[in-house]
Amino acid sequence: MVPNLATLVADHLSLLSYRTQRGDRSGVRWSECPQVGGSPLLGTNQGFGDRTMAAASPHPREIIGVDVGGTKTHLALGYGESVTKERTVSTPTWRTHSLRDNAVALHRLISEWLGPEALRVPLVVGAHGCDSTEQCDDFAAALRKYFVGGVLVVNDAELLVPAAAQRDGIGLIAGTGSIAVARMDGGLVTAGGWGWVLGDEGGAAGLVREAARAVLGQLDSGEPADPLGRRLLTAFEATDGAQLAMAVTASASPAWLGEWAIEIFDAADEGSALAVEVIGEAARQLAALVDRLLHRGVAADQVVAGGSVLLGQRRLQDAFVAALRGHHPDVTVHLLDRAPVLGALALGDSLTAPKGS
CATH class of the missing domain: 3.30.420.40 (ATPase, nucleotide binding domain)
Known part of the structure; x- marks a missing residue:
């Protein structure tokens, strides 16, 4: 059986001790997409500081989800379908061609937005330009120098399937660029995504x-x-x-x-x-x-x-x-008729699920 992305997340959790919360929650909660024209993000705009982050809280642990596209970066704080805070910035204003510099910049961006306590919150990033398993793992390793709540990095197109409340499938993006992605034997498999000089047809x-x-x-x-x-x-x-x-x-x-x-x-x-x-x-x-x-x-x-x-x-x-x-x-x-960053929150649900669920 070919592992899907949810299975991959669970494997990461076991290997890297990502799970940081005990409780009685089940695994990934897949929700239905809202109708076209509905709000892409659900929930209220409550401030980060007002929410209890302790593991003993009766509420699910919050996740920081980040969708890094070629043009814009969408950040969201929340869990499941509930988003308590979100922000959109221009990707070229902070991202470079260096994974190390990008980790520093994203750390600074999130810290300035949510405060230093955000570094304890599990982080899921879907990153344009992370086009291989090795690139995703390298970026995750660079981010773990700053974020201690657990980090998962996938290609930005991998956010589409969980955002659409699906457990597996091929994610296809045609935005600034274009790429198709899937998981096979646990590894990232891509087609396209070669940049506008060589490819990105349909972007x-x-x-x-x-x-x-x-x-x-x-x-x-x-x-x-x-x-x-x-x-x-x-x-x-x-x-x-x-x-x-x-x-x-x-x-x-x-x-x-x-x-x-x-x-x-x-x-x-x-x-x-x-x-x-x-x-x-x-x-x-x-x-x-x-x-x-x-x-x-x-x-x-x-x-x-x-x-x-x-x-x-x-x-x-x-x-x-x-x-x-x-x-x-x-x-x-x-x-997809909703914000892809919701896929990051869906994957993040697994980061906080108790072992054995």
């Missing part, structure tokens, strides 16, 4: 890159710019293909580049066949990420999909679902 930055290539090809053919070409030229303040290519190539960051993805969908609405083809190919590439994991032996009959681009653009959603069902009609697709 915001990858969409803009491919749209620019399509427009440049159209201009090379001597054709006049269609709505997609006109929109990109305007967005990047370019007067011709050469200036457009230079502007896209010199992009300051994938987050900045991805801000222009909306132009592709607006151009499609205006009748651009080029934009429609770019979106369709992005959807096929996202479906291919799932196909690669299944081909490698991941046992999954469902995909939980999230990310700002996939959830925010119906054209991409419909094209992705159609592309995936064309190859895997038995695979169910769930579009």
Whole structure:
């Protein structure tokens, strides 16, 4: 039987003595997703300092959940479905390419937000860029130098399945970038996630890159710019293909580049066949990420999909679902309609569950 992420958490608990609370709670409590349009986080905005943190408290132990995306970082304090405090910050303002520096920065971010007592609270982080078991473990080890309440680090796409109240499956993100993830034999298995220069098809930055290539090809053919070409030229303040290519190539960051993805969908609405083809190919590439994991032996009959681009653009959603069902009609697709950080709190439920539960 292939271990799911909940099983992996339990293994970590046993190995690293993560459990820090006694009580009569059961294991991971999987909850139903709220309806689309409902509040992504439940609970009140009570302050951290007012809550009793002692193990003998009749209330479940609180967890700090962190969803580190390519553009934003969402932090939440709570347990299960109850969130007592949350905060969102820009990821580029604190994250670097150094795991050690990132651990220091996240420690400082949480301490300044919740106070030094937060270092005793179990921490679950879903981190964009932690694309292997070793990277996740290394980041967790760096964080344990500051957090003594137990630490678990997973890829940010791994938060989607527990956030959707599912016990196993493939998590797919199409936000700033794109990646598909699953667990096989306890290890993290990924497809995609190579960054906007080499991949991230279907993510915001990858969409803009491919749209620019399509427009440049159209201009090379001597054709006049269609709505997609006109929109990109305007967005990047370019007067011709050469200036457009230079502007896209010199992009300051994938987050900045991805801000222009909306132009592709607006151009499609205006009748651009080029934009429609770019979106369709992005959807096929996202479906291919799932196909690669299944081909490698991941046992999954469902995909939980999230990310700002996939959830925010119906054209991409419909094209992705159609592309995936064309190859895997038995695979169910769930579009996540709540904050992925709730997946961190769901995994954190296991950090505080009593042994033997």
